[in-house]
Amino acid sequence: MAFLPDESRSLPPPPLFNKGSVWLGFVGWLASLADNAFNQRPVIRAGVHRQILFASVGFFVGYQLVKRAEYVHAKVDREMFEYVRHHPVDFQPATG
Amino acid sequence: MAAGLRAVRRWGLVAAAPPRLAFTRSAFVAKKANNAQPNWLGVGLAFGSSAALWGFLIKQHDEDVAEYERRKRARGRKCTGCS
Numbered sequence: 001m002a003f004l005p006d007e008s009r010s011l012p013p014p015p016l017f018n019k020g021s022v023w024l025g026f027v028g029w030l031a032s033l034a035d036n037a038f039n040q041r042p043v044i045r046a047g048v049h050r051q052i053l054f055a056s057v058g059f060f061v062g063y064q065l066v067k068r069a070e071y072v073h074a075k076v077d078r079e080m081f082e083y084v085r086h087h088p089v090d091f092q093p094a095t096g
Numbered sequence: 097m098a099a100g101l102r103a104v105r106r107w108g109l110v111a112a113a114p115p116r117l118a119f120t121r122s123a124f125v126a127k128k129a130n131n132a133q134p135n136w137l138g139v140g141l142a143f144g145s146s147a148a149l150w151g152f153l154i155k156q157h158d159e160d161v162a163e164y165e166r167r168k169r170a171r172g173r174k175c176t177g178c179s
Contacts (some may be wrong), residue, residue, distance in 0.1 A: 010167045013160035016153070049142035056146040059118075060153055078150055 003064070008071035020066035021059045028058025 032054035036043045044051075084091050 009160060009163045012164050014156060016157050034158045039129065039131075046131065049146075053142040053146045056149045060149050063153060063157075 002070060004068055006066065008074075010072055014063070014066050014070055016063065018063070018066050020069070021062035024062030025055045025059035028054040028056070031058075049060060093095070 029051055032051040033043050034046065035048050035050065035054075041047060
């Protein structure tokens with residue numbers, strides 16, 4: 001199955017800066033700082049190009065993952081509401 | 097296997113000096129990393145890749161927003177039960 005099927009484009013796209021993209025961008029930045037530490041370089045002053053690249057890759061991956069997660073949630077919700085619609089007897093409001 | 101276990105025990109008992117290089121590579125092809133001089137090719141590739149990634153991401157986001165608006169208009173008021 002495709003990572004993002006065509007029908008996922010019918011959903012409102014998540015904002016560019018969302019929980020997943022910001023967090024994974026931050027994680028990418030931390031990974032570049034860890035790389036600096038393991039290679040015995042100054043932790044935040046060294047390799048700014050590397051920090052920017054790692055953070056950008058993390059941001060990008062986070063954004064794609066959030067898009068897929070929203071699609072999966074919407075699909076499951078749609079299936080659930082369809083089931084409820086087809087089985088009204090099972091979903092009557094409680095009468096007791 | 098017994099020889100390997102004996103070797104592990106020997107390394108554990110003797111405190112080894114930490115390696116100066118972070119990764120162990122073959123001495124035939126490894127060079128000592130020189131962090132004093134910028135690796136301009138690496139810097140250029142890193143900034144170029146970051147710019148390409150951001151450009152692609154922002155373009156894709158704008159296209160997604162436009163496509164969503166287009167599909168919403170095309171659907172009109174046909175389906176009121178879904179979002």
